[in-house]
Amino acid sequence: MKTLLCCSLFALGFTQASPTDAELLSIVKDRAKLERLTPKPKEVNSRFAELCRTLTPAEADEQAKLRLVPGHDASSIHAFASPAAAQSYFDPWGKFSEGSLVLKEKLATTENKTQGFTGMLKREAGYFPEGGDWEYFTVDGSAAKIIERGKMASCAECHGSYAQSDFITKLSASAAQLSGGRIMLHSSKAAPHGEKLQYEPLEKKNTLGFWVNAADWADWKFNVQKPGTYVIHIWQGCGTGSGGAEVEVSCAGQSSKFIVKDTGHFQNFEEREIGEITFKEAGEQTLELRAKSKPGGAVMDCRQIILVPKVAK
Numbered sequence: 001m002k003t004l005l006c007c008s009l010f011a012l013g014f015t016q017a018s019p020t021d022a023e024l025l026s027i028v029k030d031r032a033k034l035e036r037l038t039p040k041p042k043e044v045n046s047r048f049a050e051l052c053r054t055l056t057p058a059e060a061d062e063q064a065k066l067r068l069v070p071g072h073d074a075s076s077i078h079a080f081a082s083p084a085a086a087q088s089y090f091d092p093w094g095k096f097s098e099g100s101l102v103l104k105e106k107l108a109t110t111e112n113k114t115q116g117f118t119g120m121l122k123r124e125a126g127y128f129p130e131g132g133d134w135e136y137f138t139v140d141g142s143a144a145k146i147i148e149r150g151k152m153a154s155c156a157e158c159h160g161s162y163a164q165s166d167f168i169t170k171l172s173a174s175a176a177q178l179s180g181g182r183i184m185l186h187s188s189k190a191a192p193h194g195e196k197l198q199y200e201p202l203e204k205k206n207t208l209g210f211w212v213n214a215a216d217w218a219d220w221k222f223n224v225q226k227p228g229t230y231v232i233h234i235w236q237g238c239g240t241g242s243g244g245a246e247v248e249v250s251c252a253g254q255s256s257k258f259i260v261k262d263t264g265h266f267q268n269f270e271e272r273e274i275g276e277i278t279f280k281e282a283g284e285q286t287l288e289l290r291a292k293s294k295p296g297g298a299v300m301d302c303r304q305i306i307l308v309p310k311v312a313k
């Protein structure tokens with residue numbers, strides 16, 4: 001894991017989890033090199049957009065008393081992550097390794113003009129336990145100046161209510177295509193259909209499960225931005241004796257079938273490549289996951305599907 005993150009940071013032009021101010025600013029400026037997690041600007045509650053920044057001491061006092069209510073004058077954001085951190089962002093329980101970077105770009109309601117940035121950089125264990133060991137920072141709208149960085153208590157306090165997801169809200173996670181091309185279809189974003197199949201939210205589960213009725217199925221809707229051929233990666237688990245079900249993944253008029261592998265336990269997930277899909281054009285798509293047979297007690301558990309752009313060999 002660590003090697004991967006070091007590599008991704010290396011690719012971004014620095015090698016350690018503690019960049020200088022100039023390095024941090026160039027990452028923000030060159031954010032097109034990060035993974036953009038939001039295909040389109042995402043509307044946010046204006047109250048949060050307002051508070052998720054560097055506060056004056058008086059505002060910080062005030063913040064404790066504020067009750068957050070949805071406003072009408074929403075502004076919008078884009079969310080970014082370092083490439084190796086993107087997968088954790090889409091997993092409700094995903095934790096981030098040292099060197100991970102998550103960045104939020106705030107856009108004004110009119111003309112989508114950049115108003116400023118807030119970011120979080122995962123530091124070494126023990127750096128700031130109350131803040132999830134993240135370094136927090138805020139940058140001005142032209143990415144020319146760091147307004148503040150460090151162990152910012154005002155940020156940590158609010159982000160601490162998202163401790164389950166490692167202090168990251170993950171409110172920008174959806175079934176979506178990242179700017180780098182991967183299409184993230186996590187079980188928590190699936191729509192299950194039928195009687196029993198459901199997303200099971202506990203950390204040790206965190207999967208589409210309870211697939212005891214072979215007629216149940218699930219789908220994901222997403223927008224393809226980059227036409228092309230994608231390899232289907234599926235994380236499947238299956239208890240001893242229940243393997244052997246035939247499962248079909250269909251999308252864009254194409255289908256790939258595979259036989260579920262017995263992995264010794266339903267939550268022993270194995271990543272498998274089970275076929276390819278070609279999108280001839282950009283636009284809305286629906287991917288369906290269906291069982292063709294169920295020889296054992298349940299079909300399988302499925303934690304996520306990721307469609308990975310096929311690299312020409």
Ligand code: HEC
Pocket residue numbers: 042043044045048051052053054055077079102103104118119120136137138152154155156158159167168169170171172
């Ligand atoms: C009052 C609560 C609150 C405070 C204080 C706050 N944030 Fe946030 N932050 C949020 C919420 C809510 C979101 C998700 C916005 C959305 O997508 O709707 C968010 C999103 C983010 C994100 C995008 C990643 C994610 O969680 O999905 C970053 C990065 C971030 N905040 C950094 C900061 C920094 C740095 C500070 C301090 C300067 C800060 N925040 C202060 C509530 C807060």
